[in-house]
Each structure stands twice: as C-alpha cells, then as structure tokens.
Amino acid sequence: MAENKGVLVLCETKEGKLASISTELLGGGSKLAKDLGQELLAVLVGSGVANLAPEATAYGADKVYVVDDPLLKDYQTDSYVPVMEKVVGQAMPQVLIMGQTSIGRDLAPRLAFRLNTAVSLGCLELAIDPQSKKLLQTKPVYGGNAQAVFITESFPQIATVRPKAMVPLAPDQSRKGEVIKIDAGLDASAIRTKVLEKVPEEVAGIKLEDAEVVVGGGRGIGSAEGFAQLEEIARLLKGAVGATRPPCDNGWVPAGAQIGLTGKIVTPDLYIAVALSGSSQHMSGCSGSKAIVAINKDPEANIFREARFGVVGDWKKIIPAFTEKLKELLAK
Amino acid sequence: MNMIVCIKQVIDPEAPPASFKIDPSGNKVVPPAGVSPVVDPYAEYAVEAALKVKDASGGKVTALSLGSNQLRDIVKKPLAMGADELILLEDEAFDESDSWSTAYALARAIKKIGEYDIIFCGREASDWNAGQVGSGLAEILGLPSVTLAEKIDIADGKAKVQRKTDEGYEVVEISLPCLITASNEIGEPRYPTIKGIMAAKKKEPVVWKPADIGVDAAQIGAAGRRTKLQKLFQPVREGKCEIIEGENPEEAAANLAVKLREVKVL
Numbered sequence: 189m190a191e192n193k194g195v196l197v198l199c200e201t202k203e204g205k206l207a208s209i210s211t212e213l214l215g216g217g218s219k220l221a222k223d224l225g226q227e228l229l230a231v232l233v234g235s236g237v238a239n240l241a242p243e244a245t246a247y248g249a250d251k252v253y254v255v256d257d258p259l260l261k262d263y264q265t266d267s268y269v270p271v272m273e274k275v276v277g278q279a280m281p282q283v284l285i286m287g288q289t290s291i292g293r294d295l296a297p298r299l300a301f302r303l304n305t306a307v308s309l310g311c312l313e314l315a316i317d318p319q320s321k322k323l324l325q326t327k328p329v330y331g332g333n334a335q336a337v338f339i340t341e342s343f344p345q346i347a348t349v350r351p352k353a354m355v356p357l358a359p360d361q362s363r364k365g366e367v368i369k370i371d372a373g374l375d376a377s378a379i380r381t382k383v384l385e386k387v388p389e390e391v392a393g394i395k396l397e398d399a400e401v402v403v404g405g406g407r408g409i410g411s412a413e414g415f416a417q418l419e420e421i422a423r424l425l426k427g428a429v430g431a432t433r434p435p436c437d438n439g440w441v442p443a444g445a446q447i448g449l450t451g452k453i454v455t456p457d458l459y460i461a462v463a464l465s466g467s468s469q470h471m472s473g474c475s476g477s478k479a480i481v482a483i484n485k486d487p488e489a490n491i492f493r494e495a496r497f498g499v500v501g502d503w504k505k506i507i508p509a510f511t512e513k514l515k516e517l518l519a520k
Numbered sequence: 521m522n523m524i525v526c527i528k529q530v531i532d533p534e535a536p537p538a539s540f541k542i543d544p545s546g547n548k549v550v551p552p553a554g555v556s557p558v559v560d561p562y563a564e565y566a567v568e569a570a571l572k573v574k575d576a577s578g579g580k581v582t583a584l585s586l587g588s589n590q591l592r593d594i595v596k597k598p599l600a601m602g603a604d605e606l607i608l609l610e611d612e613a614f615d616e617s618d619s620w621s622t623a624y625a626l627a628r629a630i631k632k633i634g635e636y637d638i639i640f641c642g643r644e645a646s647d648w649n650a651g652q653v654g655s656g657l658a659e660i661l662g663l664p665s666v667t668l669a670e671k672i673d674i675a676d677g678k679a680k681v682q683r684k685t686d687e688g689y690e691v692v693e694i695s696l697p698c699l700i701t702a703s704n705e706i707g708e709p710r711y712p713t714i715k716g717i718m719a720a721k722k723k724e725p726v727v728w729k730p731a732d733i734g735v736d737a738a739q740i741g742a743a744g745r746r747t748k749l750q751k752l753f754q755p756v757r758e759g760k761c762e763i764i765e766g767e768n769p770e771e772a773a774a775n776l777a778v779k780l781r782e783v784k785v786l
Binding site: 262264265266289290293294296297298300301302305306307308309310324327328329330331333334335336337338339340341342380381382383384385386387388389425437443449450457458467468469479481482483487490492493494495496497498499500501502505506507508509510512513514517518 | 623693
C-alpha cells in the first residue's frame with residue numbers, strides 16, 4: 189500500500205466563492221502540512237466549482253482536486269461520500285479536514301466509517317505531535333465542561349473544525365498549483381435522497397456570526413421586551429443580539445440567536461454578556477471573543493471568570509444607564 | 521412504521537459545572553456524587569421524533585440502549601414517554617466504547633431485531649459530543665441517512681425530512697428504511713404521562729449480552745476503539761475580571777461605558 193501523505197482540505201463554496209470556513213481550513217491546514225513536511229491539498233466538490241481552483245491555490249493549496257458534476261449541485265450523503273472516497277483513494281492524504289458545518293458533520297463520520305478510519309468532530313485545535321507525527325485532535329466534550337485530545341491510528345486521520353477556529357493566510361494570487369480533475373462517476377440511481385427545497389433563514393440586520401459587537405442575553409432577561417432593550421444597544425454599536433439557550437426555548441428570541449455548543453459560534457471584538465451565568469455550553473460559542481463584558485447580579489457567576497470587565501448588579505438598572513451613557517459618548 | 525431509537529444513560533449534563541471532575545487517570549469523568557444519571561437529552565429528541573411519527577402514522581417504537589449499570593428507572597424513560605419496547609445491551613464489555621465500537625454493537629443488535637423502517641439517533645450525545653454514531657450505524661447497515669432533522673413527514677412509503685443547515689433548512693426526501701438523527705429543533709421531548717409511567721413500571725426491558733448479538737469481542741468496548749483518548753482536561757480560566765464600581769447601579773453602568781471607551785474596546 190502506498191504511503192499516506194499530505195493534508196487534504198475539503199473546500200466548501202458559497203455564492204460562487206470559497207466559503208470562509210474553507211479559507212480558514214486552508215490556513216490551518218498549511219501549518220499542519222508544514223509541520224509534517226508535506227503538501228497542502230484541497231478538494232472542490234460541487235457543480236460549477238472548477239473555476240475556484242486558483243482561489244484555493246491563492247489561499248495556500250499546493251494541489252487542487254476538482255470533482256465537478258451536476259449531480260453534486262446539492263450536498264447529499266449518497267453522492268458526496270462515494271466521491272470523497274474516490275478522492276481520498278487517489279490523493280492518499282495523511283490528514284483530511286473539513287468544516288464543522290451541516291455538510292462536514294454529515295459527511296465526515298459517514299466517510300470515516302466507509303474508509304475504516306476514525307474522525308473527531310467539532311475540533312477547536314489541530315496540531316501535529318512532534319514525536320509521533322500523529323494529528324492531535326482537540327475538541328470540547330461533556331458540553332464544553334472539558335476538552336479531549338484524540339489521536340487516530342489509521343489513515344487518513346479525519347477531523348472537522350469549528351468555524352473561526354483557524355485563520356486564513358493572506359491570499360497570494362501569484363501562487364501556482366497543480367489542478368487535478370477527477371470524474372465523479374456517480375450513478376444517479378444509487379442516490380437514495382432528493383433535496384426538494386432549500387430555505388434560507390431570514391436575518392434582520394447584521395448576521396450574528398459577522399457582528400463585531402454582540403450583546404448576549406440569558407435567562408435573567410426574562411422576556412422578549414427585555415431583549416428589545418438589548419437590541420437597542422446592539423443597534424447603537426452596529427452589532428447583533430444573541431442569547432443562551434433558555435431565551436430561545438422560551439421564544440423571547442428566534443432559535444437562530446442561540447450562541448453555544450448547540451448554537452452559533454461568535455468571535456466579536458466585544459461580547460456584552462447580560463444576565464447570563466456563563467455555562468460551559470454557552471461559553472464554547474463565545475469564548476473566542478476579543479473582550480467580554482459581564483453584567484450579572486451574582487458576583488459568583490462563572491461569566492466573571494471569563495470577562496475582562498464586569499458590573500455586579502441588576503441588568504434592569506444597569507442597561508438603561510449604560511445605553512444612555514453610550515449614546516452620549518458616541519455623539520461626541 | 522417500525523422504529524428503533526438509540527438512547528443511552530449519561531451523567532446529567534445539567535449538573536452544576538462545579539461538580540464536574542476528571543478522574544486522576546485523566547481519561548474519564550467522575551460521576552458527581554448525589555446526582556442521578558439521565559437519559560441523554562439529545563437521545564430524548566430522537567425518542568420524541570419517533571413518537572411524533574408514531575402519532576401521525578402509527579407503528580411501534582423500540583428503544584435500544586447500550587452500556588453497563590443502566591438504572592432501570594432511568595432508561596425506562598422512553599417507555600414512559602410512549603415507546604413500546606426497551607432493549608438493553610448491557611455488559612461491562614461495552615464500557616469505554618467509542619463511536620466505532622458503539623455503532624458496531626448497535627448494528628449487531630439492530631440486525632437481530634430484524635424489521636425496521638426508521639432508525640433514530642440523537643445528533644450527538646451529551647457526554648463525548650462525538651456526533652457520529654448515527655452516520656456510522658447507517659454506513660454499517662448500508663442505509664440512506666439524513667442528519668439534523670427538525671421535522672419528519674411520512675408519505676407514500678418515503679420520509680420527507682426538514683434538515684437544519686447552516687443557512688436555514690432544506691427538505692430532503694429519503695427512501696425507507698433509513699436512519700435519521702434528530703436535532704433539538706424537533707421540539708421539546710414530551711413529559712411522561714402518569715399512564716405512561718405506570719405502563720413503564722410494569723414493562724421489563726429485554727436484556728442482551730454480547731453473546732446474544734453475536735459480536736466479535738475485539739470490536740466492542742475499549743478493544744474496538746478507533747480513536748485513542750490522549751488527554752482529557754478542563755480548560756483553565758484566566759479570571760482577571762476588572763469589576764467596575766459606582767455609588768449605585770446607574771453610576772456603575774455609566775462608568776463601564778466610559779471605561780470601554782477609554783480602553784478603546786468601543
């Protein structure tokens with residue numbers, strides 16, 4: 189059997205470009221490839237994606253595999269798994285990384301079982317062990333209460349990585365890379381699912397994941413009206429409002445506002461955490477924020493261990509005064 | 521509709537974070553004293569998904585749980601919620617399973633059960649958050665699968681599944697038999713009714729040992745693992761929070777705004 193070599197990144201596309209998760213993975217993957225002394229490989233799977241190979245090269249790929257077929261327009265387990273099986277068979281990578289996205293979460297485990305190897309989903313960090321040269325896969329477990337480092341003895345070592353856990357390289361348009369086309373070779377009758385429709389979530393204002401300021405509210409906010417006050421701060425700071433799980437479950441905010449292990453991951457410059465305790469589950473969705481400010485009446489709340497600045501007190505008294513002062517300062 | 525739901529008993533994820541302790545061996549979690557284990561909350565969504573299908577289309581729901589020392593009062597919860605049967609794969613040989621050894625043993629048990637239209641799993645479990653037993657099981661059994669289901673409708677011998685995506689959702693039609701993993705958007709798991717609790721009390725689970733499902737000892741529990749746990753640790757918090765004070769909450773709030781401006785966070 190040939191030796192497995194190289195770090196292969198599955199690139200997802202969005203609106204005719206590489207998705208941000210993919211440029212992040214290429215950035216992180218290039219570091220792994222360097223540590224292994226091997227090449228960074230990328231694979232583009234889809235319909236009408238071949239023209240994105242130069243972009244993958246610019247972001248660090250040495251070789252780009254392209255599988256372009258109309259049958260791959262929508263992600264489906266039954267079409268993507270055999271295609272990726274074929275790509276892995278040809279590229280023979282040592283490491284395969286994908287995003288912890290609705291595609292990666294479905295594809296990675298099924299592919300791992302097909303290839304008789306293992307996978308870690310939702311990793312925060314990947315590194316190469318200096319001695320064994322194995323991939324160290326660090327991920328939150330027990331709802332974020334702990335982190336585990338896994339290693340895989342079989343090849344390829346597969347992992348999915350959470351959005352914003354890795355940093356893209358600055359694109360270099362002058363980089364040259366090899367492009368290898370692979371025929372999908374799919375049998376349409378072997379695809380046992382059909383995508384009937386795709387419905388995007390409606391977002392008013394700035395998308396939570398893209399916001400530079402996020403105002404997060406917890407159970408203590410108590411009502412939709414309470415969240416309206418947080419909306420005002422978010423508008424003032426051109427940010428977005430997020431929440432822990434209870435406000436979403438109670439319908440005070442839409443389900444899409446949930447931040448945490450089972451919700452969205454945000455990495456704003458400023459995260460204002462209001463009336464939330466800072467459970468591990470929630471923190472694993474916002475701990476990448478540059479600065480956290482906590483407002484909570486319980487001085488023992490975990491959020492004060494995570495925050496850079498804090499005010500201990502009732503948010504109902506603090507938030508209006510904070511909002512007024514902000515308005516005054518921003519008007520200057 | 522014949523349905524099988526995979527569940528398991530876990531350490532209560534809602535236990536206070538301060539009670540969370542890692543064994544000195546550094547590879548497992550110490551169950552917190554005085555906190556009863558629970559049915560994995562993600563698996564409860566899978567039970568709810570199956571019961572919703574049963575409500576709409578009729579059928580039978582069998583809960584299947586793998587582990588050791590499974591407390592009957594705990595693992596009987598799906599029965600109390602409305603499931604018809606409970607099968608326990610119970611043996612210490614199943615301890616320290618990873619997704620591979622779990623999916624392998626579950627697949628053997630499902631082959632023994634024989635007939636099914638839909639297998640349900642949670643999208644992950646609250647202990648190791650691996651998120652792959654469902655897909656692995658589908659692969660071993662050669663079934664089509666849809667993960668992250670928010671809503672399921674059965675019509676004309678097919679399932680129409682609303683699947684959560686990063687952008688919103690998609691509707692996927694899938695042929696039966698199939699495997700579906702449920703996401704929390706499926707809806708809050710129903711509370712057991714008094715009638716359900718009484719019925720569950722009377723019903724004894726079927727218990728299968730490794731020999732009953734014809735497993736290869738090298739493929740279950742710790743022996744069957746494909747991932748090695750190198751380290752388990754609790755991330756260290758920095759805890760350098762500067763508390764902004766004031767004569768009253770309003771003043772503290774104003775001081776906070778000024779401070780954020782000063783340090784150019786704003």
